[in-house]
Amino acid sequence: MQRREFLKSAAVLSLAAALPRSAWAEEVVFAPKPGAWRAVDLVTKITVEKPDGKMQAWIPLPSVTESEWVRNGETTWTGNTASATRARDSKYGAEMLHVTWKENEAAPVLEATSRVEMRDRAIDLSKPGKVAPLSDAERKLNLEGTALIPVDGIVKQTSDKIVAAANARSDIEKARAIYDWVVENTVRVAATRGCGVGDVAAMLKTGNLGGKCADLNALYVGLTRAAGVPARDVYGIRVIPSQFGYKSLGAGSSNVTKAQHCRAEVFLEGFGWVPTDPADVRKVMLEEPPANLAINDPKVVAARKTLFGAWEGNWIPYCRVARIRSSAS
């Protein structure tokens, strides 16, 4: 290294060491912005082991289309199925491929390929604009309780406490307060099966606020709905790495078999559906190298700041309902 370069580097290091922690946080760039579209072919291959009797399968298909951030292309499939039919859930619009095999099929197999284009989302929450209000039906759907996400009882009580403690009055203040509460009071548990069950009332009753994305973001959705603000989960899968270097927030390779991820949206007047993901803040804390980061670690601070209002377009949304089979029409 040349002496001049060394002195320059040393000066930078000295300056960095003297910086307060908040200044370090400013150096972590996590800033998704709507820009170029990216396209991915997502391939799902299914094999039924030990074939026996009647066999059938349901494969989730990307079925969320939003002109600003996700476009679905063609889905094709191959295999030795006896039938293959696209089905659509009438309530949530979730699509799936329902296939059956003959009873004597020795090696049932199905491979489906979906082309999806997506890009980053980012809402400037300092600049409200004119946004069409939700229809009465949409508002009702995204405020109502479900079997696993009730909006009364302990969920309502907890939501009221959070909102009161934060002195939150507007929808955006309530949504933000609940986001912060979920980030600060939950924990990601690596041993959770899949993305978690999302039994919000059980989480609050037991005080066990651990889980994965379908637990933590369902908790966010339930608490937010209970505060009278429309919210919904979006179930999908990470398909490409994070362009901001977050290893925990992107696909680690082309094999995305275990990369399912649930995000959330909240509807705010003046902004429309706003992307959010408190569960991913906890994921950064647990998994981002060197792992077990503190809540004031710059990478966590940057993720927390960004994931209320933005998310990266490295993830394909499937649908807005957790379980596809029972919802098939």
Place this chain on the structure above:
Amino acid sequence: MYPQAERASLLLDCHDPDNFKYALTAKEVKAS
């Protein structure tokens, strides 16, 4: 959002790879 399957009318555990195998792969291609 996991694939589901039934064998002999019994739902297979989508997190049990010994009975129900599936793989998802993603390949980035040129956007239109």
